[in-house]
Amino acid sequence: MAPAEKPALLIRLCAPRGFCAGVVRAIDAVEEALRKFGAPVYVRHEIVHNRYVVEGLKRKGAIFVDELSEIPDTEAPVIFSAHGVPKAVPAEAESRKFFAIDATCPLVTKVHREAEIHFKRGRRVILVGHAGHPEVVGTMGQLPDGAVVLVETVDDVARLVLLDDQPLAFVTQTTLSVDDTAAVVAALKARFPGIAAPHKEDICYATTNRQEAVKRVAPEVDAMIVVGSPNSSNSQRLREVAERAGCPLARLVLRAEDIDWSLFGQLRTLGITAGASAPEVLVEEIIDAFAERYAIEVETVSTADESVFFPLPKVLRPDAA
Known part of the structure; x- marks a missing residue:
């Protein structure tokens, strides 16, 4: 008996999606510090809000802490995450003579x-x-x-x-x-009619671009998957944007093993995007999971080109002494 044919599924892949320049810079900062100075490298807070990324860096020798008080006296690098820190944190690092590296997104x-x-x-x-x-x-x-x-x-x-x-x-x-x-x-x-506004929009280019792509795709698909972590603000906003744009089902999914197939079992069209802290490998993993169950066709829907680049913190650049 011939195996049943897989049902057809059109995947509409949002672009831009995934890593932004600030996230790339922060992850590169940890990896370059490990390469340049060796393990351990301490990182205050998750460098970016993605468990897959954090676990990968842990395996390479990064140690993540919530507060500097958890770090013993050390000459190892201490990196501040992409999200930024209160002024009290670098002040504490200086008082303890830590080798601090600030990976805050510019x-x-x-x-x-x-x-x-x-x-x-x-x-x-x-x-x-x-x-x-x-x-x-x-x-x-x-x-x-x-x-x-x-x-x-x-x-x-x-x-x-x-x-x-x-x-x-x-x-x-x-x-x-x-x-x-x-x-x-x-x-x-x-x-407050006299209130002073930012000279330039504070919401970053990557957040704006990813939301615009979701607005384009969400009304045209049966369901939407946002690849990202539950504690990622920009990923949660993408899910909300998809719902408001008219998508009947929008879910935040960290990786393929987290897909609830009872929800995603009967589809003809699926939108996929990724938060700014989610790596492309997880997007590919989720596409592969659908390919096991469906005869997929992938169509990229692009709403903007991104070419933003932020250099590493000075101490980590190749020309640093």
Whole structure:
């Protein structure tokens, strides 16, 4: 008896997807430090929010910690993650004479500098972001306690209690939903017409581009898989964007073994994208898993070209002494 033919499945692959320049720089920083100085290399916080990436670096000799207090006295490199850190962290590293390497994404550093400039000019800084996210903790930690007010939603803006005569400015987390943030920013500008805005959008190019690609694909497919980790803000936003764009089923999946086939069993079309901290190898793994069950055709849907590159921290560059 001939085996049953596999059902046909059209996979619409979003582009751009996956690693952004800041993530590439951060991962390369850990790998180059391991190559240049040997193991161990300590990393404060997950270098990027992806378990597959973190486990791979652990196998090469990286040791991940939540706080510097977990690190013994050492001459080994201590790397700060792409999300950025409060000023207290490099200060602690200096007091303990650690060999610290800052792998903060330059686009996050831009937000830090903006917040500092507004503060120096006497403005109260409002940060649009998600409470507890490492990037938000790092940005708020650039200024003294109480100098930054966090808002997450339009309702938070309505509830703000601020001094009438204090000038205001806002900055945003780099990995937010573009549409959600636009609504919060509009509410801020409506309530505080004189509020100072960033000179250039704080939401990073990669977040924007990945969301635009999902908006294009999501209404045209039966289901959408976002490859990424549950603690990745930009990956969670991609799932939300897919749902809002009209996709009947959108799920965040770390890797192929996490696919719930009871949900993805009867499809004709599938969209796939990946968060900015998810490696392409996991996208390929998921495509291969569908290829075992379906006769697949893969079509790439591209909405932008990306050529952004960030050099390694100076101490890790080939010409460093």
